[in-house]
Amino acid sequence: MLLLPRGAAGAAALARRRGLAYKAGPSVHRLIDAHELRGRAIEATGPRGTVTVADVRAAARIKAVEDEKARVPVSIEVVPFETYMCEAPSTTVVTNRAEMLGYYEQMYTMRRMELGADALYKSKHIRGFCHLYDGQEAVCVGMEAALTWKDSIITAYRDHCYQLSRGDTPATIFAELMGRATGCAKGKGGSMHMYMAKNNFFGGNGIVGAQQPLGAGLAFAHLYRGDGGVAFALYGDGAANQGQLFEGMNMAALWKLPIVFVCENNQYGMGTAKARSSANTDYYKRGVYIAGLKVDGMSVLAVRQAVAFAADRCRAGNGPFVLEMDTYRYHGHSMSDPGVTYRDREEVSGVRRARDPVEGLKNLLLKHNLATPEEIKALETRTRKEMDVAVEAAKKDPAPPLSELYKDVYCRQSPDMFIRGADLASSHGSVDWAPGS
Numbered sequence: 463m464l465l466l467p468r469g470a471a472g473a474a475a476l477a478r479r480r481g482l483a484y485k486a487g488p489s490v491h492r493l494i495d496a497h498e499l500r501g502r503a504i505e506a507t508g509p510r511g512t513v514t515v516a517d518v519r520a521a522a523r524i525k526a527v528e529d530e531k532a533r534v535p536v537s538i539e540v541v542p543f544e545t546y547m548c549e550a551p552s553t554t555v556v557t558n559r560a561e562m563l564g565y566y567e568q569m570y571t572m573r574r575m576e577l578g579a580d581a582l583y584k585s586k587h588i589r590g591f592c593h594l595y596d597g598q599e600a601v602c603v604g605m606e607a608a609l610t611w612k613d614s615i616i617t618a619y620r621d622h623c624y625q626l627s628r629g630d631t632p633a634t635i636f637a638e639l640m641g642r643a644t645g646c647a648k649g650k651g652g653s654m655h656m657y658m659a660k661n662n663f664f665g666g667n668g669i670v671g672a673q674q675p676l677g678a679g680l681a682f683a684h685l686y687r688g689d690g691g692v693a694f695a696l697y698g699d700g701a702a703n704q705g706q707l708f709e710g711m712n713m714a715a716l717w718k719l720p721i722v723f724v725c726e727n728n729q730y731g732m733g734t735a736k737a738r739s740s741a742n743t744d745y746y747k748r749g750v751y752i753a754g755l756k757v758d759g760m761s762v763l764a765v766r767q768a769v770a771f772a773a774d775r776c777r778a779g780n781g782p783f784v785l786e787m788d789t790y791r792y793h794g795h796s797m798s799d800p801g802v803t804y805r806d807r808e809e810v811s812g813v814r815r816a817r818d819p820v821e822g823l824k825n826l827l828l829k830h831n832l833a834t835p836e837e838i839k840a841l842e843t844r845t846r847k848e849m850d851v852a853v854e855a856a857k858k859d860p861a862p863p864l865s866e867l868y869k870d871v872y873c874r875q876s877p878d879m880f881i882r883g884a885d886l887a888s889s890h891g892s893v894d895w896a897p898g899s
C-alpha cells in the first residue's frame with residue numbers, strides 16, 4: 463500500500479519529491495489520475511505489489527463515498543456583523559467538511575510559511591524588509607473562499623499570503639524573500655513586492671495608501687471590460703487615514719465602481735494603536751456615503767460570508783462597499799520591531815488564547831465532527847514537512863545573475879533613453895546588458 467499526495471496536477475512531481483510512487487503500468491497510472499486518486503492509499507493486490515485496475519476501481523468507490531460525506535452541508539453560526547447603511551448578511555454559514563478542511567490546510571500553511579520566514583530572517587537568510595501576516599490568515603483565506611481569480615486583489619506590503627492564495631508556491635515565495643533568481647519577482651522585489659498578474663493579484667505595495675486608488679482603477683477596468691469581476695483593495699487601520707483612500711472612494715462612488723475597500727484592522731499602524739491615529743475607529747463607517755460592515759476577521763466563515771455579500775452587491779451594480787476586518791497581528795510591524803514596546807505580551811497571548819484564527823477553525827472542525835484529531839495532526843505534520851522542503855529548495859537556488867541588474871527597471875526602455883547622471887549602457891563594465899531587454 464502506497465501513498466501519494468492529493469490532487470492530479472503536479473501530484474506526480476510532488477510524489478517524486480517525497481520519494482513516493484505507485485507501482486503500476488501507464489494505463490493504471492492514467493486511471494489513477496482520471497479518478498483523482500493521487501495522494502490516497504491504494505491497496506496493491508497485483509504481482510510484486512503492483513496496483514491493478516481492480517485496485518484503482520476499489521479505491522475510487524471508497525473515494526466516492528468519502529467525497530459524498532465531505533459535501534454534506536453543515537450550518538455554523540458566526541458572530542453578528544455590525545452594519546452601516548445596509549442590511550446584515552445571515553450569521554448562519556453553510557459549509558461542509560471538504561471546505562472546512564481546505565480552509566484549515568490553507569491557513570495552517572500560511573501560519574507555517576510566515577513562521578518559516580521569521581526563522582529565515584533571524585538566521586540572516588532574508589535581508590531588508592519583511593512584514594509577516596500571522597494572526598490575520600482568516601481574512602485572506604475567507605476572502606478567497608468567496609471569490610474567484612477573475613476578481614482582483616491589491617494589498618500593501620504584508621503580502622506573502624496573498625501571493626500564496628493567488629496561486630504561487632511556498633518555495634517561490636521563500637526564494638523571493640531570500641533574493642533568489644527563482645523568486646516570484648526574480649529575486650529583485652523581495653517581501654513587499656510580490657505580484658501575480660495572471661491571477662489578478664496586483665501586489666505588494668510599499669507606499670502606505672498607494673494601493674487604494676489603484677484598486678479603484680482595477681475596478682474601473684472590470685466595469686469597462688464588463689467582465690463581472692470585483693476589485694478588492696486592502697489597507698490597514700493606519701492607511702485608513704491616507705487621503706488617497708478618500709479620493710478613491712469618491713470616484714468609486716461617483717462611477718459606481720465594483721470595488722470593496724477592505725480595512726484589515728489589526729489594531730496598530732507600526733507602533734501606534736488605532737485610537738491614537740484615528741479620530742473615528744469605526745473603519746466600516748468611514749466611507750461616509752458608502753455602505754459597510756464590520757466583520758470578525760478572526761473567523762474564516764464570517765469573512766467568507768461578508769465578502770460574498772459585498773461582492774454580490776458590487777456585481778449587481780450598486781457601486782463600492784467597505785469591509786472592516788477586526789483582526790490582529792502577532793508579530794511586530796516588521797522584523798525590526800519586536801512588537802512589545804507599545805503593547806504588552808499579555809495582550810498578544812490573550813488574543814492567541816481567545817481568538818486565534820487557526821486554532822478557532824481547528825476547534826470548529828472538531829466540535830462539528832468534520833475531522834478527527836488524528837486527521838488534523840496528519841495534515842499539520844505533512845504541511846510542516848512541505849514547508850521544510852520548500853525552505854531547503856529555495857536556499858539552494860542561485861542569486862540573480864549580474865545580467866539581470868538593469869532589466870525590468872524601466873518598462874519598454876528605448877535605446878536612446880537618457881538618464882541624467884548615469885549612462886547605463888557604459889557604466890556597468892562587462893555586464894551583459896541590452897537596452898529594452
Ligand SMILES: Cc1ncc(C[n+]2csc(CCOP(=O)(O)OP(=O)(O)O)c2C)c(N)n1
Pocket residue numbers: 620668669670671697698699700701702728730731732795
Ligand atoms: C506614504 C507612507 N507613509 C509612511 C510610511 C511608513 N509606514 C510603513 S507601514 C506604516 C503603518 C501602516 O499601518 P497599517 O496601515 O495599519 O498596516 P499594517 O502594517 O498594520 O498592516 C507606515 C506609517 C510609508 N510606507 N508610506
Ligand SMILES: [Mg+2]
Pocket residue numbers: 698699700726727728729730731732
Ligand atoms: Mg494596522
